[in-house]
Amino acid sequence: MFVKFSTMPKISERAELMPASPIRRLAPKAEAAKSRGIKVYHLNIGQPDIETPIEGLEALKHIDRKILEYSPSDGFLSFREKLVGYYDQYQIKLTADDIIITSGGSEAVLFAFMSCLNPGDEIIVPEPAYANYMAFAVSAGAVIRPITSTIDEGFALPSIEKFEELINERTRGILICNPNNPTGYLYTRKEMNRIRDLVKKHDLFLFSDEVYREFIYTGSPYISACHLEGIEQNVVLIDSVSKRYSECGIRIGALITKNKALRDAVMKFCQARLSPPLLGQIVAEASLDCPRSYAIHTYEEYIERRNCLIDGLNKIDGVYSPIPMGAFYTVVRLPIDDSNRFCEWCLTDFEYEGATIMLAPASGFYSEEDMGKDEVRIAYVLEKNELKRALTILAKALEAYPGRTNK
């Protein structure tokens, strides 16, 4: 008989490795500031203030079920069929079978990694990158090999040579987010073709998170991973209705692939968790009926906010932001010593006329510790007047911050 000598069961090594969310980590400090009566402008999180389409809200009010029962593990067929038409608008040609409904885009990433990556397998991710990819990679025991894109190059795709240098026998895929969270960068056709060639040459999975496709501001074409010819079996599209319909809370996303073997694998994970949220699916399906004016209104709103924010930022002494082409974030360089310290300081030690700002330290979007120390991510999900006020507060904060540098 074997007897253990420890006195408390330990948590797993995986849990130790899991990163704490850089976006949500400072939340208690923000709560404390609010309880001191300080107004906090939330520029830290991608929770849009745009209203959910009325079609979705009305469908919610008219749910006339007596039993809120399980839905199919891959989601309602009617919803998946309607999504086929949605994607067709973007020249993404699918059948309902190609689409698996997930509990948010988050679950789509998790199930993609679980189904494609063995422990120790590697994926290459241009960074700064959405911090939770790292969490899902850790969940699957996989390793993210980062390639740094830089603010000075506007966060363009790093050269293919840099990717080639990282590819080895454990490399299983590349992950991109396009338009990009956190940088707002939109990959060009040339860049997407380079990715395609690399994926094809090395027989990799291409995980492509395209939840911000509605938010492209430059007139540049949106090149989906699904548009790339010759790698149809390699592409895993990650999607979500959260951002496009302001429906972050309903937890409805999708994992889309033409690769049947992969879909069969993903379905085993889907069946284990039984079904995606019933109510969210009903709302999301109805939201697909919202008129084009909803998207246009939203688009115009964000265009204005973007212009207001980027202009304002670049007018502050020592601050630099590239012009984001899509999504509703930008990564900004600030004249500071340490973005973690600065973001916390804004919540704990600073206020301007009874208000302060909450930003996301960019260091959480890089895997190496010394990266992003003078960068923050700003989400422009507030209306223009609030953004202007937040810009004023940022300028004042930078003047007062004891860790200001002279860049």
Next chain:
Amino acid sequence: MFVKFSTMPKISERAELMPASPIRRLAPKAEAAKSRGIKVYHLNIGQPDIETPIEGLEALKHIDRKILEYSPSDGFLSFREKLVGYYDQYQIKLTADDIIITSGGSEAVLFAFMSCLNPGDEIIVPEPAYANYMAFAVSAGAVIRPITSTIDEGFALPSIEKFEELINERTRGILICNPNNPTGYLYTRKEMNRIRDLVKKHDLFLFSDEVYREFIYTGSPYISACHLEGIEQNVVLIDSVSKRYSECGIRIGALITKNKALRDAVMKFCQARLSPPLLGQIVAEASLDCPRSYAIHTYEEYIERRNCLIDGLNKIDGVYSPIPMGAFYTVVRLPIDDSNRFCEWCLTDFEYEGATIMLAPASGFYSEEDMGKDEVRIAYVLEKNELKRALTILAKALEAYPGRTNK
């Protein structure tokens, strides 16, 4: 430079290992039967036909939000506070901080395993057991060491010596489901105390899935893992509103533990997936207000169904079911060669007066291949008259089935 020679990216070994759901696997055959005009009585899945509480449905109709936004990663505080009162009725003493809201009980199991188990770690599970535990163990790279409980002993807890035999340096926990899915067994105080002593002695986690606590029919006491003294830091309670309120579709469950280090670990997984479903939380919170009459009505309904089903089963020649003490399942021995074959045959090759039955082969609830071959799980989630009809069809099917044995 390294070049791979395969021509298609492969799915992960984990995905290969993932079991297909024994409950959902036959679904396409059932669909095919229905499209041939055959009525299928679903005894295979724990989807209750009892109506969702009116309090929950009304709350749904009155959601008056303009933006369906993220909720906190651990769920709404108001909901968690109300749950404290719910658990107090069962002498489970909690604070809101002990409760983390998850996307169904499924996510609670997944996050518990992810947070507690390293790849290769073992947990001991009495079987037959809910099939998806295996799927979540595979997801975490952990190993389930089964201990067989037998129909002839009414599926009572196997002797502690059998547990001791399996315990080694990789053993990290014990998982129980109480009242049990699929057997309907309810662990006695004596059995629970034995489990407590074992957990304490070997410093294990005790994962206890208690989603069926409302469904106990014998007047025997419900002993929660949370009632066991001296192992408060070891217990992880898995819960869900799915069964007690007929709300399987809203995907609201909970992971409950007094172990702060574990909660902090689980929260990292929660933050990565951002939040549990917003709409489901609103419905579940309101459902906690349903009057005692809802639970009584539900209870009385199931008592009748249980009596009807078990009586009827034991009257069929060669069929044996123990009397389940809780939940709404029973594992039944049938005079057949192979339950997988029989369950499929019922859907593909049999009908009686235009109808057939769908059952869950019990082999899917055991980890060894030759186990449960003459057993099926029956869920009594249909009303009495439908159950009676289903019993008649089962008797006729057993007469006609070519693989009938002479037990």
